[in-house]
Amino acid sequence: MDEARRELTRRLATRGTTFLELVRRTVYARSTSPYARLLRHAGCAYADLEHLVRTDGVEGRCAGC
16 A cells, blocks of 8 residues: 555656656657647647646646636
8 A cells, every 4th residue: 555655646746747758759749640730730839838737737727716
């Protein structure tokens, strides 16, 4: 149980970085990705996404929260 808690704590602490790496590799690094095209169309560069995740977390912030 203690090991599971430590692993969960570690994963929660690194989930933003893990998410950004996944999106960088699977979306932004593949110009043919439909998600890459959508993000480009929306004007969302990787640096923009990185800033949002580092500032607001993976889920972002709720405007009404």
